[in-house]
Amino acid sequence: MSLSQIPDNDELMQRISRDLVDSYDEELELELEDRAFDGEGHYQVDDKAARQAYFRELFRLQGELVKLQDWVQNTGQKVVILFEGRDAAGKGGVIKRITQRLNPRVARVAALPAPNDRERTQWYFQRYVAHLPAAGEMVLFDRSWYNRAGVERVMGFCDEAEYEEFFRTVPDFERMLVRSGIKLIKYWFSITDEEQHLRFLGRIHDPLKQWKLSPMDLESRRRWEAYTKAKETMLERTHIEEAPWWLVPADDKKKARLNCISHLLGQLPYQAVQHPPVELPARVRNPDYLRHPPPPEMIVPQVY
Template sequence: MADKKGTKPAATLPRPLYERELYRLQTELVKLQEWVRAEGARLVVVFEGRDAAGKGSTIKRVAEHLNPRVARIVALPAPTERERTQWYFQRYTEHLPAAGEIVLLDRSWYNRAGVEHVMGFCTPGEHQRFLHQCPIFERMLVEDGILLRKYWFSVSDAVQEQRFRRRLEDPTRRWKLSPMDLESITRWEAYSRAKDEMFVHTDIAQAPWHVVESDDKRRARLNMIAHLLSTVPYHAGPSPALELPPRPPATGYRRPPRTLQSYVPDHTAGLRG
């Protein structure tokens, strides 16, 4: 199941249609969040895929209107020296959700099947051990009641290169581009083979992979969110009756003089249209 190579980019979804449907889906995500909290459910969503495939921007849209006390994004850095001596899955287990929580994994334990394997950061034996243990680990999570959803964002080589070039030219996105990302261009087929092998071992009935076509990021975000919502048996709970209380009458409070406080300068006053 190699990613597309040399294919024509998908037509971009019109922005008005995209924004309208995104808002509707994000409203449903809030209902899902409240159901998770009320039911004490535990939801883990794994986001994987090639560099510049659109994982990060999709995670932002998923989490945009959610309560950070309920839904949190986990994006782990490279393991420390101590973590390298632990059981491979150990540093991930501490980030799994408790009752009433959602965890969005911006990359996950699948680093070992992808970048670590392709770039030689793990031994062949460690890679094979991962492919053997990962389905067992995920079955244990599901058997314990965790809702586990796994998404692979698939992007063509042409679109990936376009996105890399935009990152190079945009100072606000430059941090997203690393030497490791650029290396992925020259190792396209190696990453394809690694992903195919990973799917053979880890696309299991209890925790299947769901592929998201992501040459058009707008379509990818909507498709992924809509699919996630369709796989969880959530329902909207009763909304508490909220009403703004009347403001009480003034009792003589006087604000201290503004000269006693330090204010942020009005940067916008010098802007010109």
């Protein structure tokens, strides 16, 4: 860009404003995933005023999350947040909104696949320990070591001795994490039988969501009552003072996100970190510098 091409202040502010709108469009794109399925093959349209109110509050909370991230990084905090719940309960949606405007080097998501043959022979918690945060980091677990108390129990992937050993071990494991300086926050996203039924139908009828349905998800639907019993046992035996469970009513996805983020912000005594003003330095311009245009065949075709 030559000196004559540098925009004046008004044009510069207009460009910045357009970039800001584009960033909000990313959130709108995410919201397209949340079309409400009515069970008859039709999608409902949200009330415009309610939708605007939701976005206003979401953007405000995301601004607070940026402050939280800054505080975590500057004070060397270590934060672990567990998200558990039934299939289609909305865990992934809230994780997306929490991390959307954060630095992925500070706020990481851990979504572990099923253990491989080697991991099955390890200490049960070993593969989760590898993902715990260092100072200045937040880790959000999209499902966690509580797989043993839920899917493994219901689907028969662990035996009775392994199941009982988990409950004997997990309180001590979590207390050890807390004593080491980790702030551990545990959320269970709770949805009704009817709501999960509708969300599964929505995935079946939406080609953009069908990949979310696995044979395990379908089987979990059949075993609803077994999952309920497993959840109740899990909450009863692992709700400890050092790391209590927090239940998020999640039939309304948008309210669940806002309530969860608001609660999360209240669990940490973060403060805005003061930084010196940032000034953009002038680019050094050398008279002998010449930018060579790339060969045309290297340029991506401008289809749009």
